[in-house]
Amino acid sequence: MVAEGTVTRPTFWGIGHLGKIAFYLLAVVTILVFAYGVYRRVDRYTAGQADWFDRLDDLPHRIVSSARIVLSNKKLFDRDTAGGLMHAFILWGFLTLLIGTTILAIDMDVYQPITGLVGTEQSFFVGDFYLSYSFVMDTMGLLFVVGVGVALYRRYAARKWRLHGKHTSLEDDLFIWALFLLGVGGYLTEGLRILGTGFPEFETVSFVGWFVAEVLAIAGMTQMTAEAIYPAVWWSHSLLAFAFIAAIPFGKPFHMLSSYANIVTRDEKAGARLPGIPADLDADTGAESIDDFSWKEILDQDACTKCGRCSSACPAETSGRPLDPRDVILDLKRYREDLDAGETEEVDIVADGGESVVAAETMESCMACMACMDACPVDIEHLKSFTRMNRQLTDQGDVDSNVQDTFDNIMGMGNTFGDPPEERAAWSEELDFDVTDAREEDVEYLWYVGDYPSYDERNKQVARSLAKILEHADVEYGILFEDEKYDGNDIRRLGEEFLYVDLAGYHVEKFEEVDPEKIICTDPHSYNTFKNEYPEVEYEDFADEPLMQFEFDGEWNQDGEIDVLHWTQAVEEMVEDGRLGLRGNELDVTVTYHDPCHLGRYNDEYEAPRELIRATGATLAEMPRNRNESFCCGGGGGGLWMDIDEESKPSEERMREALEDTEAGDAVEKFVVACPMCMTMYEDGMKTGGYEDDIEIVDVAELLVDAIESGPGIEATSTSGATGQAD
Missing domain, CATH: 1.20.950.20 (Transmembrane di-heme cytochromes, Chain C)
Structure with missing residues (x-):
């Protein structure tokens, strides 16, 4: 008391x-x-499929x-x-x-x-x-x-x-x-x-x-x-x-x-790496029914607070495409709860036409930029559920015709363009030096050039610029020439998982033969999948499959013994070592820089490209949306290969932002990118948006070459690191 x-x-x-x-x-x-x-609630989660990733370790x-x-x-x-x-x-x-x-x-x-x-x-x-x-x-x-x-x-x-x-x-x-x-x-x-x-x-x-x-x-x-x-x-x-x-x-x-x-159960690399699939070609890997979703994907649905942060960050939603990431997650939740309560009949989870929970065009609108996941305060892994539905669309044959053409090009020619493999290194023929064949000589840096720098005319200029930089730095580097194929990153996000595994196994075999100390990538998309996804593939499960073109049955780079880098990371080290001879005052130009999704949000690399820009003497004026808030160019997730009807292209909006919302305003002379897909999308956006007379699109590599050539001269560079170009 x-x-x-x-x-x-x-x-x-x-x-x-x-x-x-x-x-x-x-x-x-x-x-x-x-x-x-x-x-x-917990009992419902146990009814979901097992998750591929150990989320309770x-x-x-x-x-x-x-x-x-x-x-x-x-x-x-x-x-x-x-x-x-x-x-x-x-x-x-x-x-x-x-x-x-x-x-x-x-x-x-x-x-x-x-x-x-x-x-x-x-x-x-x-x-x-x-x-x-x-x-x-x-x-x-x-x-x-x-x-x-x-x-x-x-x-x-x-x-x-x-x-x-x-x-x-x-x-x-x-x-x-x-x-x-x-x-x-x-x-x-x-x-x-x-x-x-x-x-x-x-x-x-x-x-x-x-x-x-x-x-x-x-x-x-x-x-x-x-x-x-x-x-x-x-x-x-x-x-x-x-x-x-x-x-x-x-x-x-x-x-x-x-x-x-x-x-608590989040995957720190969610989105950057996607769940694998069983080797059984008849295995259900998509979203035929709501019961195909894993317990974590169901938990994602229940964790959504309807705050709309993903909606406001999504470039597809902003551009008028039929995608709101919040609605997709909540559509799945409502369907599941209504089905459990007997208040609705079963329909397709995702389909092109007819009654379905999610329309095919909604999934086609996703740029796989991960802005939704970055903005989500409760770590919902949107891209994991989206990829499951894309796999279902692929299994059903409900894919965009242009995307199907891309799949066919990769299967037939090993690249997204459908061009002959023997022309893959033709871009290097205009150089004043030979590029080493990594298949014939040991190299420190195996340079994976990628599809767009190899076949796209505008991006070939970027490839040549990067070759000049590596040559000027006098490092041992080489490429695979016609033995290089498409990396598979974006088709995986479009649901073509078996073709992705085939490409991964093929490249890993080539990497094992070359045995480089480091792999550098022109494209952040390649960098992401080599760094985060190739080590996750269970190659042993697929090696004996007759439809696969590889026999490799081991593990690859799970302990990171091979350093996988985006080229800006590798060249930043060279600049710090003084290999490029830059004084930091070569260029008197005002530029802005666009963070590529696969380099920034996917892999948290924001500073290497900026350090290279500053090393040229250029003045960097940041756009309001930069680093993890960068606005996607629209090319990811297969957007580069699709004809999508939208109110305003993401690339056009980004051009406007660079010139109107950046503090430097129209004093910005160059729009700098570090991704071949971004280059392609922004070259297009500059034209369709009417910005051709206002700004120039350049890659960080091209800016560096301008600075180098303004110095002692790239022509005087030693070429002792190159020994001969393959036919």
Whole structure:
């Protein structure tokens, strides 16, 4: 028992003995309903397919690192500082109130009964502890109410567009208003208690509750009235809290649990590497039914908070293509839940025509840029589900005709252009030196040139520029000539998995024969798949398959013994070593730089190209959307090969941004890229957007050559590193 006059508060003030019994009965029912709802969710996940990636390895580290991510709200501050603060206030306030309620329950239901059994019943909810507790609870509760108030303003007054969509429903309204009423109701209950108990002096620490009590008193409420209506308000607040807790597993509030679980089970390389497939050609690798999705993909669906951050970051959505990544994830969720509840019939998950959950044109619109995944605060792996559906489209033959032509070109000629393999190194014939054949001589750097630098006229100039740089640096490098084929990165994201594995096995055999110290890639797409995906392929499972063109049955580069680099990373090291002889003042030109998705968001490389640009003396003016917020050129995910009807090409929008939104404005003379696909897309966007007279598209390699030729002269370079070009 707590002695009269003790610095504390009566927990069940005015409720009565029967009220206490009813409260505890309702608490038990609430917990049981909550537990049952969570059980149903978890049971549904177990019905999903096994995930290819071990998502529970080193679980203690995963739990701690995920808690750090969630509690810091760091992903929520990206792209939206106000939204980050709002969510931080709500999260920290809610957790504090939850912890505070738990502490009170421990005192009432554990500590007091135990002390009563062994002696005199005592409470720690008194004195300085109580005063500190009350101050912290009022402070953090106020942050909670302010945060929810900002959320209400953004949703209903500011009408922030990304918070509304086809899946916006009454559930969203109930969720946000329940939080607001819980916060405000807590202070109203506290204010009535302070007024009803005659304003105990020590309760000034509960400054918000004290303020509410004073407002009520000024409004004419007496101490007796407050005491009379307190039980009704207390019960209203308690019942709302019980209803909210019980409802958590059955609606949007579940994201408070599923989001954290989703972050715990995340793949740090999600998107950059995709799930493999069984070697069995008859294996189901797509999305024939909702049961084909893995448990993690189902968890992704449940973790979605409908915040729309992925929608606002998606270049396809911005360009008017029929893709909103949030809607795709939520379409799958709604279909699954309706099917489980018997409220809908089974339809195709994805198809070109007819009734389906997701239309083929929606998946064709995806650029595989990973902007959605980078923007998502709860680590939903959109690209993994999208690729599953693309595999289904490929299995069904529902692929874009231009994409099918590309598949045929690769199968027939080994490249996306359909040109003869023997012409692959023809670009090098205009050089004043010979390029080493890596098949005949040992080289330090095996240079994978790639399709576009080999066959596309504009990108051939980039290949020649890079060859001049490597030659000037006097390093041992070579290429595979006609033995090089397409790397497979983008067709894999389009769903053509077996052709991808065939290309991977073929190249790994070639790499093993050459045995280079380092592999450098012109194209970030090649760099990504060599670095992140080739080491993941189970070559042994496919080596005996008659349709595969390789026999390699081992592991490749799983320990990173071969250093795989984008060429800018390798050349940055050469610049640091002084191999290019740059002084850093060769060029007097203002440029802007576009971060390629596969170099930036995929592989977190942002600085190497910028260091090379600065090494030329050029002035770099950043576009507003740079680094991880870079706006995709539109060429990824097969976009380069498709004719897509869109309101405005992503490349045109990026040109406009470079000239109008960059601080340097129209003083920007050159638009610098580091990706052959970006070069192709922006050359097109410059023409269709009418920017030909305003800006020039150049590769970082071309900028470097300009700087080198402005110095001592590239013609004087030693060519001792080259020994002869293959026929």
